[in-house]
Amino acid sequence: QETDPWPAGALAELAALPLEQPRYWIGPRRILELPGEAARGGGQCCLLILPPQEPWADAAPCPLPGGGLVQLYQGVLLYRQEAELLAARGLPALLEKLGECPFLADPERKNCCGS
Secondary structure, three states, X not given: OOOXXXXXXXXXXHHHHHHHOOOOOOOOOOEEEXXXXXXXXXXXXXXXXXXXXXXXXXHXXXXXXXXXXXXXXXXXXXXXXXXXXXXXXXXXXXHHHHOOOOOOOOOOOOOOOOO
16 A cells, blocks of 8 residues: 655655755744645645654753764644744644644644634
8 A cells, every 4th residue: 555655755855954955943943834845745834843742852852872962853744724823822822722632743633723
């Protein structure tokens, strides 16, 4: 059975942005428009970057064997209306609307702000 590679493709494109554009910043509470083909799946067109939530909250920062640190973030795929709610009313309002929705790349997740 063929599966839609959209969520993984979206995340791979976003992960490549800092390598392609060294001055590109990805950090907490930033909303990123999904580039290129990444935005085609299911209507989710933005990614909200958050610090890791439970049960992964203790994952950041992650020590590297050579002594450096890597900051890990969690991405929440958003519909346009959800991103607009976040911009207008802030993160607490969005999280309240999302409720118990898991913060996973789920192309079938329902839009909590409309159709």
